[in-house]
Amino acid sequence: MSDTLDQTDREICAALLRNGRASWRRIARATGIQERTVARRGARLLEQQLVRVKALAQPHLVGRGEATFARIACRPGATPQVAQWLAHRDEALWVATVSDGTAVIAECYLRPEDRSAFIEEAIGELPVTSSSFLPIAYFHRTVRGWNPNILVPEQLEQLGENESQALTAADDPPPLDPTDRDIIALLEVDGRRSIETIAAELGLAKPTVRKRIDHMQRTDTVSIRAVLEPALLGFPNEVLVTARARQSALATLGERIAENWHARWVAEIPAASEVRATLTLGERTELRDVLREIDAHCEDALIELTAAPILHHAKRSDVVLTRA
Known part of the structure; x- marks a missing residue:
C-alpha cells in the first residue's frame, strides 16, 4: 500500500474520525460510496491497523x-x-x-x-x-474532532457526533457506575465492538447497552475516536504551535486557532499564558501561509506565535506506535 491512501479510503477514514462507531451503511450514505465497498475497504483498514477505533473515558x-x-x-x-x-x-x-x-x-x-x-x-x-x-485548563480541539477537509459539512452532519457540542457537555459529565465501566473497558480495546457482542459478554440486554453508549457519548463521558497517521491522508508534516496571549484573551485565541482545519489539537495553558496546538500540513512550505492565516485571524488576541516541527509520534490516543 502506498504511503497515502486513495480518495475512497481517505473518505472512509474521515468519516471514522468524525464518528468512530458509524455503521458502514451510515458512512455509505454520507459519502455516496457503495455500502459493500465501504464495508470491504473499512474492514481492511481496521484489519491492517491503519485505523484503530478506541474509546477514551473522561480521565x-x-x-x-x-x-x-x-x-x-x-x-x-x-x-x-x-x-x-x-x-x-x-x-x-x-x-x-x-x-x-x-x-x-x-x-x-x-x-x-x-x-x-x-x-x-x-x-x-x-x-x-x-x-x-x-x-491544561481547557481543550478547544482534540484529535477526535479534527476535520481533515476531506468531507464537506453536510456529509459530516449526516455522520452525527460533534466535538464542539461534546466539549460543552464535558463541563459536567455524569458519574460512571460499574456497568458503564465494564462497557468502556470493552470499547477501549475495540471501539467498534458491536452492541450484540458487548451485551453477550456482560450479560446485559442490547437496548441497555445501546442506551448507555449513546448517553456516554452524548454527554462526552466517553469519546470514541479513530486513531491513524495523518500522513495516510496526505498530511505527513506535523507542527507544534505555541501562541502567547494575555490571560483575558486565551479562550478567544484557543477558539480561533481551533477554527483552522489544520489544527488537530488545541489546548489552553494558563500557567504560561499560552495556547498550544498541533497542526497537520501536506507540505512544509505550507507552514508560513498557515501561520500567517492564524496570525491575521487572531491579531487582536495574539502576542507571539512560534512553531516547531514534530519529528515523530511515539504514542497517539493511548496507542503505542512502532517507529518507522
Whole structure:
C-alpha cells in the first residue's frame, strides 16, 4: 500500500474520525460510496491497523488524574529513549518529539498524590536536562474532532457526533457506575465492538447497552475516536504551535486557532499564558501561509506565535506506535 491512501479510503477514514462507531451503511450514505465497498475497504483498514477505533473515558471520571502539557528536554541523542519510555507509561495519552531543543512533548494525566514522584523521581532518572508539566485548563480541539477537509459539512452532519457540542457537555459529565465501566473497558480495546457482542459478554440486554453508549457519548463521558497517521491522508508534516496571549484573551485565541482545519489539537495553558496546538500540513512550505492565516485571524488576541516541527509520534490516543 502506498504511503497515502486513495480518495475512497481517505473518505472512509474521515468519516471514522468524525464518528468512530458509524455503521458502514451510515458512512455509505454520507459519502455516496457503495455500502459493500465501504464495508470491504473499512474492514481492511481496521484489519491492517491503519485505523484503530478506541474509546477514551473522561480521565477524572476513571481516576486518571489532571491534564498537563509536558515538555521534557533531553540530552543529545536521548529523545527516542525518553519518548519510548513515556509512551509506555499509563500517564501519557500521546507522546511526540520535536526538533526545537531536542525535546519530548506529551499530554499527560497525573493524580495529585503521584505528581511529585513521577516528575521528581521517575523523570529524574532519565537522561533529561529539564522538564515542565503545566496544567491544561481547557481543550478547544482534540484529535477526535479534527476535520481533515476531506468531507464537506453536510456529509459530516449526516455522520452525527460533534466535538464542539461534546466539549460543552464535558463541563459536567455524569458519574460512571460499574456497568458503564465494564462497557468502556470493552470499547477501549475495540471501539467498534458491536452492541450484540458487548451485551453477550456482560450479560446485559442490547437496548441497555445501546442506551448507555449513546448517553456516554452524548454527554462526552466517553469519546470514541479513530486513531491513524495523518500522513495516510496526505498530511505527513506535523507542527507544534505555541501562541502567547494575555490571560483575558486565551479562550478567544484557543477558539480561533481551533477554527483552522489544520489544527488537530488545541489546548489552553494558563500557567504560561499560552495556547498550544498541533497542526497537520501536506507540505512544509505550507507552514508560513498557515501561520500567517492564524496570525491575521487572531491579531487582536495574539502576542507571539512560534512553531516547531514534530519529528515523530511515539504514542497517539493511548496507542503505542512502532517507529518507522
